[in-house]
Amino acid sequence: MKSTLKLALGLASAIFASTAVSNVAHAEDLTLCWAAWDPANALVELSKDFTKQTGIGMKFEFVPWTNYADRFLNELNSHGKLCDLIIGDSQWIGGAAENGHYVKLNDFFDKEHISMDDFVPATVVGYSEWPKNTPNYWALPAMGDVVGWTYRKDWFSRPELQKEFKEKYGWELGPPKTYDQLMQIAEFFQKRQIDGKTVYGASIYTERGSEGITMGVTNVLYDYGFDYQNPKKPYEMKGFVNSADAAKGLEFYKKLYDCCTPPGSSNVYMGESADAFKSGQVALHMNFAFTWPGLYKDEKVGGDKIGFFANPAGPKGHFAQLGGQGISVVSYSDKQESALKYIKWFANKDVQAKWWTLGGYSCLNAVVNDPKFPSSQPYASTFLESMAIVKDFWAEPSYATLLQAMQKRVHDYVVADKGTAQEALDSLVKDWTQTFQDDGKM
Amino acid sequence: MLNRTADNVARATPEPLAKKIRGISDKGLAWLFISPTILLLLAINIFPLFWAIYLSFTNYRANRPNEAVKNLGLANYQRILGDQDIWIAMQTTAHFVFWTILLQTVIGFTLAWLIDRKFRGHAFWTTVILVPMMLSPAVVGNFWRFLYEPQIGLFSYVISFVTGIPPTNVQMLSNVEMAPWAIIIVDTWMWTPYVMLICLAGLRSIPEYIYEAAEVDRASNWRQFWSITLPMALPFIMLAVLFRGIENFKMFDMVNLLTGGGPGSTTEVASITLKRQAFESWRTGYSSAFAIILFVAVFGLANIYVKALNKVKQR
Numbered sequence: 001m002k003s004t005l006k007l008a009l010g011l012a013s014a015i016f017a018s019t020a021v022s023n024v025a026h027a028e029d030l031t032l033c034w035a036a037w038d039p040a041n042a043l044v045e046l047s048k049d050f051t052k053q054t055g056i057g058m059k060f061e062f063v064p065w066t067n068y069a070d071r072f073l074n075e076l077n078s079h080g081k082l083c084d085l086i087i088g089d090s091q092w093i094g095g096a097a098e099n100g101h102y103v104k105l106n107d108f109f110d111k112e113h114i115s116m117d118d119f120v121p122a123t124v125v126g127y128s129e130w131p132k133n134t135p136n137y138w139a140l141p142a143m144g145d146v147v148g149w150t151y152r153k154d155w156f157s158r159p160e161l162q163k164e165f166k167e168k169y170g171w172e173l174g175p176p177k178t179y180d181q182l183m184q185i186a187e188f189f190q191k192r193q194i195d196g197k198t199v200y201g202a203s204i205y206t207e208r209g210s211e212g213i214t215m216g217v218t219n220v221l222y223d224y225g226f227d228y229q230n231p232k233k234p235y236e237m238k239g240f241v242n243s244a245d246a247a248k249g250l251e252f253y254k255k256l257y258d259c260c261t262p263p264g265s266s267n268v269y270m271g272e273s274a275d276a277f278k279s280g281q282v283a284l285h286m287n288f289a290f291t292w293p294g295l296y297k298d299e300k301v302g303g304d305k306i307g308f309f310a311n312p313a314g315p316k317g318h319f320a321q322l323g324g325q326g327i328s329v330v331s332y333s334d335k336q337e338s339a340l341k342y343i344k345w346f347a348n349k350d351v352q353a354k355w356w357t358l359g360g361y362s363c364l365n366a367v368v369n370d371p372k373f374p375s376s377q378p379y380a381s382t383f384l385e386s387m388a389i390v391k392d393f394w395a396e397p398s399y400a401t402l403l404q405a406m407q408k409r410v411h412d413y414v415v416a417d418k419g420t421a422q423e424a425l426d427s428l429v430k431d432w433t434q435t436f437q438d439d440g441k442m
Numbered sequence: 443m444l445n446r447t448a449d450n451v452a453r454a455t456p457e458p459l460a461k462k463i464r465g466i467s468d469k470g471l472a473w474l475f476i477s478p479t480i481l482l483l484l485a486i487n488i489f490p491l492f493w494a495i496y497l498s499f500t501n502y503r504a505n506r507p508n509e510a511v512k513n514l515g516l517a518n519y520q521r522i523l524g525d526q527d528i529w530i531a532m533q534t535t536a537h538f539v540f541w542t543i544l545l546q547t548v549i550g551f552t553l554a555w556l557i558d559r560k561f562r563g564h565a566f567w568t569t570v571i572l573v574p575m576m577l578s579p580a581v582v583g584n585f586w587r588f589l590y591e592p593q594i595g596l597f598s599y600v601i602s603f604v605t606g607i608p609p610t611n612v613q614m615l616s617n618v619e620m621a622p623w624a625i626i627i628v629d630t631w632m633w634t635p636y637v638m639l640i641c642l643a644g645l646r647s648i649p650e651y652i653y654e655a656a657e658v659d660r661a662s663n664w665r666q667f668w669s670i671t672l673p674m675a676l677p678f679i680m681l682a683v684l685f686r687g688i689e690n691f692k693m694f695d696m697v698n699l700l701t702g703g704g705p706g707s708t709t710e711v712a713s714i715t716l717k718r719q720a721f722e723s724w725r726t727g728y729s730s731a732f733a734i735i736l737f738v739a740v741f742g743l744a745n746i747y748v749k750a751l752n753k754v755k756q757r
Contacts, residue, residue, distance in 0.1 A: 095505060095506075099506055266705045267702060
């Protein structure tokens with residue numbers, strides 16, 4: 001009886017001790033919040049090294065893109081403690097800084113000798129600074145991303161298609177350099193029979209609910225002369241957002257949508273666009289660069305069958321929509337010290353180099369300016385070329401209101417055939433003016 | 443006997459507690475029992491309602507908790523009532539509510555009338571008809587989205603088979619003309635069984651002897667339908683219309699899953715607009731005002747309707 005009692009007490013103590021130890025270990029765990037996508041899986045792999053080095057465990061909270069903003073902005077607005085570290089979208093930076101959601105990192109960077117000069121300038125402005133172009137840092141550039149294109153290299157290299165294309169358009173079938181060329185290629189492939197299957201010209205962003213169509217159409221608008229505001233007079237939008245040139249850009253996007261997308265493409269964003277390419281439906285595919293490693297590895301359309309090119313130039317310029325995010329420490333976290341340790345570790349050159357090899361897009365100059373970088377992956381040079389021409393959407397605290405207005409006006413015109421391009425952009429100016437007036441900025 | 447047991451229980455209760463219990467009146471005891479429910483109701487229903495009314499007069503934004511909240515008076519209400527886009531959303535909602543109710547009532551009542559004939563296997567068919575109603579709207583929305591797919595969707599192929607139009611041209615969710623109907627079809631498919639069930643209850647409540655008397659008077663089937671079946675089932679039909687009307691006025695899930703309000707704003711019903719303003723644009727004060735307007739509209743219309751329903755019942 002005595003020995004049974006001893007055994008029971010011993011077991012109970014062991015269970016209690018193990019629970020206590022595991023609780024101590026869990027207390028040190030950091031939670032990192034991000035979107036559920038391929039680079040997030042790469043980050044899980046990468047972070048194992050951090051745990052090995054520091055003994056700090058990492059937990060991850062990944063949310064699909066469609067709910068990413070809703071979920072995490074709610075979390076930040078409610079001062080939640082779920083996330084110790086967050087990889088927040090570039091447009092959140094203004095609101096997150098002004099509302100005190102992120103820890104300002106200037107002192108930490110100075111102390112740890114982390115210099116923003118070591119990162120690609122566009123990513124520093126896009127992911128870290130608020131106000132823009134001032135040395136106030138709220139994030140470390142974490143995941144460089146930009147909209148670019150992939151094409152079916154195997155279709156482009158077919159002699160009979162090359163011949164037919166040359167006869168029809170007078171130039172060699174290849175990655176387009178301008179939007180006119182892109183339209184011709186898309187028209188050429190639209191409803192063409194290839195290997196007994198009907199294929200289509202291009203898959204482009206048209207999603208209505210979150211940010212899809214805006215992230216697509218801005219690529220064209222920038223190149224046609226659209227600007228968010230008068231560079232000399234902030235918030236003056238008339239004649240910049242709704243210029244005649246910008247309207248032509250919007251008309252082009254609608255023409256591309258009407259002429260050359262697969263049937264039922266009225267609500268396409270990253271996932272749907274990649275699916276259209278992977279299923280062999282389209283010759284051209286617009287998407288953020290993060291999709292490229294996965295597509296390159298795809299057995300059906302990857303390898304030799306896929307090619308990459310940067311956003312084509314338009315009549316008024318050559319730009320591409322910036323994607324990507326910076327990593328920030330959440331100011332409501334009780335583990336800010338450990339979270340800062342993670343940032344310090346993540347800024348390390350070797351870690352950044354490994355980040356790139358695992359499928360993440362490093363923003364560190366030492367990685368992307370390495371002479372071996374362009375040949376390190378088939379899409380590396382296109383990524384570099386694209387990152388050199390980026391432009392981003394508003395990053396104001398009211399970015400969500402501004403974004404929803406653009407989603408509505410552009411979708412109404414491009415997909416729902418409502419009004420003209422000029423009317424859509426005029427309405428957009430009115431919406432944005434109202435938003436800035438409500439904010440007291442105009 | 444019961445009193446004796448209660449006395450025994452009271453005597454067995456320790457003195458201080460017994461004193462306390464004896465000191466509470468019946469009314470007090472009733473309040474004691476219902477107060478948790480009332481408190482819960484106040485906390486999760488009444489307080490948010492009054493809070494939303496308060497917010498509707500302010501410029502409050504939930505994503506900017508540190509900003510000073512300004513009182514705007516009736517400005518939010520004025521802006522909503524003068525907003526062209528809000529009126530378009532209300533028209534879209536009205537179109538959706540009208541057609542879904544009309545189709546669900548006509549089809550639901552017809553099905554109930556047929557089921558009420560008690561033909562062979564009617565129990566089996568009743569179960570089959572009820573299946574769509576038992577599914578989760580999330581599941582229904584997602585699988586109908588696949589059914590409507592122009593390239594792989596079964597719906598497109600069926601339409602193509604019947605009409606000869608190529609399936610890739612049957613773009614139910616992308617086409618501005620067809621998208622509202624795509625949602626109406628799904629909602630009708632899912633909720634007609636519900637209307638049928640209520641109508642069936644109405645039909646089964648009609649006493650058999652009334653029909654027997656009509657038979658004796660040699661009333662035709664048509665005459666029996668118009669003079670007995672329809673008038674006596676009318677309160678039930680009206681009840682079904684009320685339930686579906688309120689439900690469809692605030693329809694969100696199906697529209698969100700099928701079209702997300704698109705293409706453009708073609709299927710953007712009021713609840714989608716409200717969600718966008720409240721949780722995407724974070725205009726909390728403005729969206730609270732819109733929610734109050736919708737609440738008053740539904741509450742007002744429902745009250746008028748209930749009065750009409752009572753009149754019909756009294757006839």
